[in-house]
Amino acid sequence: xxxxxxxxxxxxxxxxxxxxxxxxxxxxxxxxxxxxxxxxxxxxxxxxxxxxxxxxxxxxxxxxxxxxxxxxxxxxxxxxxxxxxxxxxxxxxxxxxxxxxxxxxxxxxxxxxxxxxxxxxxxxxxxxxxxxxxxxxxxxxxxxxxxxxxxxxxxxxxxxxxxxxxxxxxxxxxxxxxxxxxxxxxxxxxxxxxxxx
Numbered sequence: 001x002x003x004x005x006x007x008x009x010x011x012x013x014x015x016x017x018x019x020x021x022x023x024x025x026x027x028x029x030x031x032x033x034x035x036x037x038x039x040x041x042x043x044x045x046x047x048x049x050x051x052x053x054x055x056x057x058x059x060x061x062x063x064x065x066x067x068x069x070x071x072x073x074x075x076x077x078x079x080x081x082x083x084x085x086x087x088x089x090x091x092x093x094x095x096x097x098x099x100x101x102x103x104x105x106x107x108x109x110x111x112x113x114x115x116x117x118x119x120x121x122x123x124x125x126x127x128x129x130x131x132x133x134x135x136x137x138x139x140x141x142x143x144x145x146x147x148x149x150x151x152x153x154x155x156x157x158x159x160x161x162x163x164x165x166x167x168x169x170x171x172x173x174x175x176x177x178x179x180x181x182x183x184x185x186x187x188x189x190x191x192x193x194x195x196x197x
Contacts, residue, residue: 074101077178078127081145084184085128088191096134097195103129105162108139109169121165124158126173130195141194142166142173145181 074082082101089097105124111117128143144162159175166173174194180186 075147077147077181078145080181081143081176081187082128084181084187085130085143085191088188089130092192093195096132097130097140098133098137100129100131102127103142105165108142108171109165120161124162126162139171142171144173144175145178146175147178 078101082099085099089099102125105121105126106118108126108129109121111121126142127145129139130141130143131137132140144159146159163173172194174190176187176190
């Protein structure tokens with residue numbers, strides 16, 4: 001019912017604006033400034049309508065977005081690396097370290113007094129985060145698994161942001177390529193070097 005009401009109000013406002021516009025044309029006093037003013041009013045009215053419509057949709061208890069359950073939590077290479085890292089950590093470091101997959105940057109860092117800072121990290125994550133279980137689960141190493149998607153401009157820009165953030169906060173971030181996952185000795189070397197330095 002509310003949606004229909006907003007739609008009728010929108011149409012009503014639109015017809016009023018068009019009527020005023022036609023009156024100005026007939027009176028031949030519609031200068032460039034009047035055109036700008038009318039366009040501005042139309043934009044404001046449309047923005048108000050869309051804002052109220054979205055709020056009404058979100059507040060409606062019967063509204064529920066359509067979701068689909070993902071078939072796989074990990075990609076093939078992510079799962080292989082996760083299993084390997086678990087084995088290496090437990091065999092070499094016993095229970096000192098633990099590993100968490102797909103950790104949001106907002107769970108590792110928090111902005112200091114700048115709300116926009118949160119929006120830059122809330123949708124980004126690292127593939128794996130290794131924490132020190134003997135020191136309040138303090139993050140010690142982040143791992144990114146790079147596939148073909150990391151060659152895109154958008155992903156490269158996101159990677160640059162992550163590298164800068166981790167460097168500034170003195171937290172190690174290492175990158176492993178998909179084609180390195182099967183090389184267990186190489187992964188072992190990377191892990192030991194990163195954790196022991």
